[in-house]
Amino acid sequence: MAATLREEFTKGFWRTIPPFRLVLGLCPTLAVTTSGINGLGMGLATTFVLVFSNLFVSLLRRFIPTQVRIASFIVIIASFVVIVELVMQAYFYPLFKILGIFIPLIVVNCIILGRAEAFASKNGPVLSLADGLGIGLGFTLSLFVLGLIRELLGAGTLLEIPVMWASFAPFAFMLKPPGAFVALGILLAFMNLISQIQARKG
Amino acid sequence: MDTSKLIVSMSPHVRGSLTIDRMMRTILIALAPTAVVGIYLFGLMALVTVLLSMATAVGVEAVIEKLTGRDLSFRDLHALVTGLLVALILPPAVPWWLTMTGAGVAVILGKMVFGGLGTYPFNPPLVAWVVLKLSWPEHMSAFLAPKTGEAVLTPLMAFQEDPALFYSYDLWDLFLGNKAGAIGTTCGLAIVIGGLFLLWRGIIRWHIPVSFLLGVGLFALILRMINPDLYPPVSFHLAGGGVLLGALVLAPEPVTSPVTPTGMLAFGLLAGALTMILRMWGADYDGTFYAILVMNAATPLFNYLKPRAYGRLKRA
Numbered sequence: 001m002a003a004t005l006r007e008e009f010t011k012g013f014w015r016t017i018p019p020f021r022l023v024l025g026l027c028p029t030l031a032v033t034t035s036g037i038n039g040l041g042m043g044l045a046t047t048f049v050l051v052f053s054n055l056f057v058s059l060l061r062r063f064i065p066t067q068v069r070i071a072s073f074i075v076i077i078a079s080f081v082v083i084v085e086l087v088m089q090a091y092f093y094p095l096f097k098i099l100g101i102f103i104p105l106i107v108v109n110c111i112i113l114g115r116a117e118a119f120a121s122k123n124g125p126v127l128s129l130a131d132g133l134g135i136g137l138g139f140t141l142s143l144f145v146l147g148l149i150r151e152l153l154g155a156g157t158l159l160e161i162p163v164m165w166a167s168f169a170p171f172a173f174m175l176k177p178p179g180a181f182v183a184l185g186i187l188l189a190f191m192n193l194i195s196q197i198q199a200r201k202g
Numbered sequence: 203m204d205t206s207k208l209i210v211s212m213s214p215h216v217r218g219s220l221t222i223d224r225m226m227r228t229i230l231i232a233l234a235p236t237a238v239v240g241i242y243l244f245g246l247m248a249l250v251t252v253l254l255s256m257a258t259a260v261g262v263e264a265v266i267e268k269l270t271g272r273d274l275s276f277r278d279l280h281a282l283v284t285g286l287l288v289a290l291i292l293p294p295a296v297p298w299w300l301t302m303t304g305a306g307v308a309v310i311l312g313k314m315v316f317g318g319l320g321t322y323p324f325n326p327p328l329v330a331w332v333v334l335k336l337s338w339p340e341h342m343s344a345f346l347a348p349k350t351g352e353a354v355l356t357p358l359m360a361f362q363e364d365p366a367l368f369y370s371y372d373l374w375d376l377f378l379g380n381k382a383g384a385i386g387t388t389c390g391l392a393i394v395i396g397g398l399f400l401l402w403r404g405i406i407r408w409h410i411p412v413s414f415l416l417g418v419g420l421f422a423l424i425l426r427m428i429n430p431d432l433y434p435p436v437s438f439h440l441a442g443g444g445v446l447l448g449a450l451v452l453a454p455e456p457v458t459s460p461v462t463p464t465g466m467l468a469f470g471l472l473a474g475a476l477t478m479i480l481r482m483w484g485a486d487y488d489g490t491f492y493a494i495l496v497m498n499a500a501t502p503l504f505n506y507l508k509p510r511a512y513g514r515l516k517r518a
Contacts, residue, residue: 171303173337182311 005130008119012134018111019142019184020191025111028102029143030180036159039147041095043140045088045103047133049080050112054132057120064121073116074107081106111139150174150183220404222319226279228403232396233286233451239392240385243348244294248385251301252289258305259285266314280319284308287327290386290447291491292334293345300341304330324498325458328491335486343487345382356382357442358487365432376441387443397450406454409466414449415440417474425482433482445477448490458498465504473497 016022019029028046033039056076057064064072085103088096096103106112115135120128151157154175156164173179241248263281267274275281288304311333312326313319335342347354357376360367375381379389386393400406418439425433439445453459453473460469473493480489497504 169297169299169338169341171337173333176336178333178336185315 005127008127009130009134012131012136012138013141014138016135017138017142018135019139019146020188022111022114024114025109025139026184027105028109029146030177030184032099032102033143033147033150033180033183034175035151035155035157036144036148037095038098039143039145040140041088041092042099042102043136043143045084045099046106046109046112047136047140048084049077049106049109050115050136050139051129051132052080053077053112054115054120054128055125057116058123058125058128061121069121070113070117073113073121077112077116078107111135146180146183146187149187150179154179222278222280225405226283228405229283229400229451230279230286232399232403232405233283233290233386235392235395236290236386236389236447237286239379239389240290240294243379243388244346244385245349245351248294250298251292251294251296251385252286254298254301255289255292255305256282256285258302259288259309262306262309263314266310272318275319278319281309284313284326287386287451288330291327291331291384293342294385295344295346296341300334300338303337304334307333320457322457323501324495325452325455328452328495328498331491332495345384347382348379348388354382356487357438358444358481361434361438362487365434371438373437373441376438379443383443387447390441390443390446393443393446393450397446400450400454406450406456407463407466409463410454410459410470411449413467413470414453414474414477415445415470417471417476418445418449418478419474421475421478425478439478439481444488444490448477448494449474452491453494453497458501460501460504460507462505462508464507464509465501468507469497469501469504472500 012018014021018025025046028042032042053073053076057073060072060076081104084106085096088099088103115132119131123131148158151159152163153171154173156162156168156170174183237252241252259281260276264274264276285305285308288308289301292301292304308326308330312324312329313322316322343359345354345356345359346352355363357367357371371381377390379391381388397406397411401408401411419436422433422436422439426435449470453470454466460466473496476493476496477490480486480492484492486492
């Protein structure tokens with residue numbers, strides 16, 4: 001039991017890390033990762049929704065009729081998205097303004113619905129909680145790293161602290177939509193490379 | 203029957219003598235007049251940009267091939283052509299790091315990530331141009347007057363500010379290169395000489411250059427007929443180096459343009475028309491390069507426009 005719990009928790013960090021391995025939830029991944037902070041904020045908001053939707057879907061899995069399960073999952077997810085939205089509006093207003101439409105759009109994030117459908121509706125609440133937390137933190141980590149890379153190249157800063165040399169002219173392309181695709185592609189290529197090396201060793 | 207002597211293989215079954223390096227050498231020769239005139243007009247800084255861009259392109263390609271364990275391909279000269287074209291579409295006074303980034307982006311993002319020569323969907327120098335344009339618009343639109351080196355607007359930029367200004371340009375000045383522009387798009391005459399050389403050597407076919415220029419010309423003519431005060435004459439569009447370089451060198455690039463005659467004609471015509479649309483109503487002052495990239499994306503569709511196979515009936 002303990003082994004599977006740890007297994008379900010840690011799989012989100014590498015083996016099925018959402019935007020890279022599953023290639024799910026790409027819309028926020030590409031759209032809001034213009035800086036490390038933005039990526040982190042988006043990731044944590046999604047993690048919150050994912051953890052609680054997983055928990056509640058798991059708790060209610062015996063009451064939800066199979067025929068209308070997707071609609072029921074969406075209702076649960078949407079409730080938590082509204083909570084996140086209101087909390088962010090109250091306490092993190094600048095970040096809320098930057099993330100904008102992508103906060104309400106967490107409702108239709110395929111990772112969350114995917115975990116509800118594929119995991120939480122078939123497993124107990126503790127395992128689902130671990131799964132939600134692992135996948136959510138993996139998602140946060142991906143967005144954070146992607147945001148850091150794009151911020152470093154596109155603005156010359158890390159977490160809004162200038163780190164490049166004085167005459168550095170920012171590579172603004174990385175902050176634009178095509179730059180997001182390029183950065184994601186290069187990260188994916190690196191992860192595949194590491195996996196290949198690991199496979200060759202193991 | 204003894205079938206052991208029968209060799210079954212994929213096409214092509216007959217190979218011509220035109221190898222990649224010979225083809226690339228021809229393109230380099232064709233671009234030489236343009237590069238020489240550009241260096242003559244803009245001096246040492248243009249020479250540095252051209253050499254730096256070519257060296258970076260070759261170096262980056264070699265490094266990537268080394269890292270990925272592929273055969274080194276600098277002998278096919280394609281990296282050299284790519285580097286030269288990147289430099290030719292840059293303004294003369296760009297900083298050195300911008301040139302190197304451009305050449306690197308062309309080789310990495312334009313060419314190698316798609317698998318190298320023959321497989322990339324977009325014209326690599328133009329990919330680099332768009333990336334640089336998005337990143338450093340201030341450097342990418344800092345043009346100089348030839349020889350004197352003072353900062354001026356290109357004719358198209360001036361035209362965007364004030365439509366009446368196209369009357370202040372002499373057609374021969376535009377065509378011979380007595381105006382501001384990128385290193386390789388200033389002198390139309392040099393580009394035309396290179397383009398005719400390419401046509402003569404059979405590297406490009408006439409379809410795309412002719413239909414591209416026709417697309418630009420017809421569109422300009424129609425606009426001119428609607429309102430001659432607002433729209434410049436056809437010659438203003440056709441004499442500029444941007445359109446000529448696009449029509450003769452960049453659009454007919456063999457990897458990213460269609461292979462069927464009908465497809466090539468449609469490709470050129472639409473690219474020309476799109477160039478004019480972007481020029482007249484786009485946010486940027488010129489649309490030639492964007493138009494070619496958009497049409498590159500549609501190249502697989504144009505390849506459906508193929509001639510009817512002999513003996514096959516028309517679809518009812």
